[in-house]
Amino acid sequence: MNKPHIVILGAGYGGIMTAVKLQKQLRQNEAEITLVHKYDYHFQASCLHENAAGTLHQDRSKIKIKDIINRSKINFIIDDVMSIKRDAKKVRLKNRELHYDLLVIGLGFEPRAEGIPGLEEHAYSITDINSARFVREHIEYNFASYANADKKDDSKLNIVIGGGGILGVEFAGELVHQIPDICREFDIEKTQVRLYMLAEKNSLLPGFDKELEHYAATSLQSRGVEIIHSDQLKAYQDNKVIYETEETERKIPTHTFIWTGGVQANPVFEKAGLALKNKKIEVHSNMLSTIDDSIFVVGESAYVTNENGEEISPTAKKAIEEAAVTAKNIASRLRNKELTSCRPVKQGMFATLGRDDGVATVQNRRVFGWKAVVVKRIHDNHYLYQLGGWQLLLKKGHFHLL
Template identity: 30%
Template sequence: MVKTIAVLGGGYAGLRVVKCLTHKKVDARIILINKNKYHYESTQLHEVAVGNKEPSDISFDIRAALPDSVDLIVDAVTSIDRENHRVMLQESDPVEYDYLVNALGFESESFGIKGVAEHSLSFNDIDSALAVRAHIERTLARYATSHDQNDLHILVCGAGFTGIELLGELIERIPEWTRQYSLPEGGITVDCIEAGKKILPMLPENLSSWAVKYLTDHGIKIHSGTPITEVRAGSVLSNDTEFPGNIIIWTTGVQGSHVICDSGYSQKRNRVVVENDLRVKDHPDEFLIGDVAAVPDPDSGRFYPTTAQIAVAQADCAASNLAALLDGRPTSDFHFSSVGTVCSLGPGSGVAAIDELGHWKFKGHKVGLLKRIVNDRSVLELAHVKEMLASR
């Protein structure tokens, strides 16, 4: 009897698994379940959030990118009945599976800080990115009648990768907002509040320092070593220090999908520690990859960070191991070698450390082109040339 493989999530990892499985021509029915009919490049959501890109620029239709042999169900996963091998859906009947690839992605993480959910906005999909944009534009426009300086104060909570790239996009967008809403020159201010003392620690010191200087030279105020203790309506607190502002954007951290907790997995922050071949202990029919997986690095003993680059590599490994299981062959352990890190600081600048064909370091305008190449490559690997060209 033909086996059924259910793949949950149409993000980088989920789509990559499907593409690899179909390329290998595995003898199995493949079902992809995703809550939207489109795939979006989550690494570019910050550009939509400030209005430098539109949703159509970072998304494509999933059905058009899939082979006809793959079944697509557009619905939200509510839980997984692991004992009975069933995926429970919000609107549709349960889906039965023989093998499961869980790649459900991420959600915003508040770390239990008071007021985050009530008084700040985060973005983890297109709808929430558009909500951030609408809030920014509505608040800036209100200044004409409110004359409240806090309507011009933007607070970015967190200087991780997403937060830093968001700051770069804000630099690009602020002059346009100033003209559009007839605001005083230099009236819009941006403060970034970060608990860690080092910014962009994954990059060499000279590149991270250059990025910080670029941002501060363009008016961004970065408050490192400043842990957020509370978010209020109109301000962010770090112990006794208060930062006023009516635009509060939360980029401090992410966790895995709530479906993990709701399905009874042993987890922390909705991430599950997996075996070296990416399967779940005592559940050899389940693979977890991407943001819902805690994958140990055999060299350091620490868990790999949850990045798109690592998620795609995990997808390749999971697909190969699924093909092996269907053929009665042993699985292989996951191994990862980074090709480097590219951090944009708006469309015209950035910093990058590339580890392919040597160790290359870039900063400035060249990184804008490099980022475009990286984005095009990810679309090409997940879909087709047509979708890549359509995203331009």
């Protein structure tokens, strides 16, 4: 008799954790499992801002998938997911087609250009290892080209981070730490570099307590980040960021505009006819799609609300918790047992502001400064331990606490 085929799309936090849990929970004769991912490595997306700033080499964030999966239990395919044909229970990859009995979607996020002219075409975003590396090399290229030009173009030393939020704030914190090193490398006076952060009006870190938000803003400003709360970002055109504040249009000339403002779910499942909310797939509390009970969804791809009906912010922790419930429910489904619900515990929130500063809430307590960095490092290391035990933790762990 054919074994049911479980196909997992994407090996981000949600997808890889589903695979690792399933290989422990299912016996070899219970199912065939296939994991599909773009690259031969998983990466820790929550460290990408460090890779983009150059404070952490990208190889530290990459984890070879063959090192964490049991290949006698999981087939691993490196390919691009192109579309899902739900009526035929098939997934079309760039190079082949797969039939599934149960599907797990963990395709993560895409940057959202919000319809702002020039953003999609010219702004940079930090979504994976290659885009993070591209940002780092682009900044270095502009500094080098400034240093080597007879006629100096100051806009090459202007960096604008658009959007605020955790990603923008964390990236600004890392960059401000790294800029003196890049300046030294290219013989540039560091006071000539301008680092702007264009945030929404009255908000820098949405979802964080106001006192933590104020602390983060003061910390970044004291190290030279110019925070601008704009009424509206209008365009990024002709190497100028154009925004409006107090009913006046203003411009910042720059060759480096990094957009961290919005993310949306992967376009693959927009075309699959799944019920979407806020561009994510609506799921029941057991992580099954609301309209297709052969499809589980984890991480940023899943639209999940709390008991008040508010959307739960997508974080690595949320993706990991959902993956654990999904793996358990797949095993239950195969054994004709009842499915359980994912009840996310109240999540801690943290944002680093460079190597030795940060803000966090842990069990409703505010944490500031280096202690917040320690909290984040503990979370990152715990994740590595869950994924690959002591071996992976010792190989890739974040022990540079300060």
